[in-house]
């Protein structure tokens with residue numbers, strides 16, 4: 001087989017370190033068609049910015065990807081999956097996969113829960129949790145940074161933010177793994193069914209928490225969400241609230257775990273840069289931005305073509321994944 005055809009951005013070895021592949025492809029063209037995955041990949045900052053702004057051409061509704069690339073018809077015919085899903089709540093488009101004007105409505109409600117004072121209030125508990133995790137390994141003189149810090153820190157933070165029990169962090173991680181695995185498109189059938197069951201388990205556990213907050217609000221995002229109302233609109237229903245919390249849980253820890261781990265790796269391999277921030281901690285915010293720029297834990301965003309449209313001289317057909 002022709003190597004150029006078989007090489008895909010989504011091969012595990014390329015995903016692990018995609019930068020040479022990006023360079024190679026970008027030298028040929030700012031947009032290439034990844035045949036193995038059927039995806040148009042845009043590699044140019046200006047074209048990406050343009051695409052993200054062209055809301056009539058590029059849709060956020062990439063649910064086909066979230067369901068492992070299966071069509072609505074294939075999903076409807078999968079009776080085993082349907083039977084599990086019937087025990088839970090319908091999955092609806094709210095933030096990440098919604099287009100305007102639906103997106104705007106949800107975003108306004110979520111913004112209320114993410115106001116600057118509310119986010120700032122988290123700082124003390126984050127500091128405390130961070131110190132606790134570091135205390136667990138500081139005496140050893142070494143640590144396995146990903147499992148001992150980069151995973152637990154974001155999961156605990158999102159648990160506190162949502163108002164869930166930090167003691168349940170491993171359950172929250174298990175639920176988010178279920179959501180993330182569905183994105184991979186590489187699950188065995190057994191794992192697929194397990195993730196479906198875990199999603200339903202998540203839905204019922206969160207629903208119980210949300211019902212409690214409706215009776216008695218607490219100082220947490222869950223209370224803010226279920227009781228939020230703007231511009232006289234109706235409050236979120238259960239399926240909508242569950243979808244938003246699911247997205248916050250996944251987005252709030254996967255990305256941050258990757259950013260922490262990459263940041264630590266970059267400092268470990270660039271000790272001169274580490275020395276700079278040790279000598280002058282005011283450089284830390286810029287260092288964080290630089291870690292995200294050099295090695296983002298979320299190096300791609302998805303769009304689906306609403307209609308045939310051209311970008312950077314390439315015609316992208318209606319329905320294409322970009």
Ligand code: HEM
Pocket residue numbers: 060095096097107158247248251252253255256259292296297298301302
């Ligand atoms: C280093 C950390 C993070 C990175 C690199 C990151 C990256 C991104 C990117 C690239 C998008 C846009 C996707 C698109 O346009 O298709 C996004 C959306 C989103 N992120 Fe993050 N994120 C991070 C942390 C977080 C955290 C901590 C939370 C929540 C606590 C969060 C919640 C969300 C939500 C809810 C969306 C969807 C927003 C919307 O559609 O209105 N993210 N993130």
